[in-house]
Amino acid sequence: MVDVKKLVYLHGALCEVLRLFPPIPLERKQPIKDDILPSGHLVDSSTKIIFSFYAMGRSEEIWEKDCLEFKPERWISEKGEIVHIPSYKFISFNAGPRTCLGKDMSFVQMKMVASAILRYYCVQMVEDHPQVIPSLSITLLMKYGLKKYFSDALPRHVHICEIFGGPADGQCGLMGMLSLNDPWMAAEAIA
Numbered sequence: 001m002v003d004v005k006k007l008v009y010l011h012g013a014l015c016e017v018l019r020l021f022p023p024i025p026l027e028r029k030q031p032i033k034d035d036i037l038p039s040g041h042l043v044d045s046s047t048k049i050i051f052s053f054y055a056m057g058r059s060e061e062i063w064e065k066d067c068l069e070f071k072p073e074r075w076i077s078e079k080g081e082i083v084h085i086p087s088y089k090f091i092s093f094n095a096g097p098r099t100c101l102g103k104d105m106s107f108v109q110m111k112m113v114a115s116a117i118l119r120y121y122c123v124q125m126v127e128d129h130p131q132v133i134p135s136l137s138i139t140l141l142m143k144y145g146l147k148k149y150f151s152d153a154l155p156r157h158v159h160i161c162e163i164f165g166g167p168a169d170g171q172c173g174l175m176g177m178l179s180l181n182d183p184w185m186a187a188e189a190i191a
């Protein structure tokens, strides 16, 4: 836990992925009684408000001119520390009373999987793969996926489980909990 907090650039990169490709792209709210939003819009109790995390993550008004650029640096201060961005701005985990309860845990998991794969495998994009196009569903999918080649950066006998101190042929700690005890499944999970 302490160690993953030191992965500042990876943190910035993951936040950028979640900002530009929020796994839950849409959210729906409905007031329990008639209300007026801070914007002045009147909403009655039958109004269903749908807002797009996907659009908010790409909004120039919220993220400024370079909103469409993948820039992990926007999450890192000049001192090299992680910049805290309020959840009402970085909305991918929702905000307010119904905010995601697994936010911190998901960062630990993503950092474990990403750092393990990047340390032990060389990852290369498949040439001429179609551009990433979002495919709308309850969770955000990629229309054509994102195909990559994986090759060993280490001798074949090193299994991803060994990175986490577990047996090479069995479940291991958090990775086991995630059912990611197979390196190829782990690779797919961050794909």
Ligand code: HEM
Pocket: 018, 022, 023, 024, 027, 028, 092, 093, 094, 097, 098, 099, 100, 101, 102, 103, 105, 106
């Ligand atoms: C990158 C990973 C994740 C993302 C982007 C994410 C995003 C979200 C979002 C947007 C919501 C609000 C859904 C809604 O109200 O319609 C939510 C709720 C929730 N998430 Fe996550 N989540 C992630 C991982 C996790 C993990 C790993 C856990 C548990 C270990 C978790 C537990 C929850 C729970 C319990 C709620 C419901 C909170 C409530 O309604 O009071 N999430 N999440």
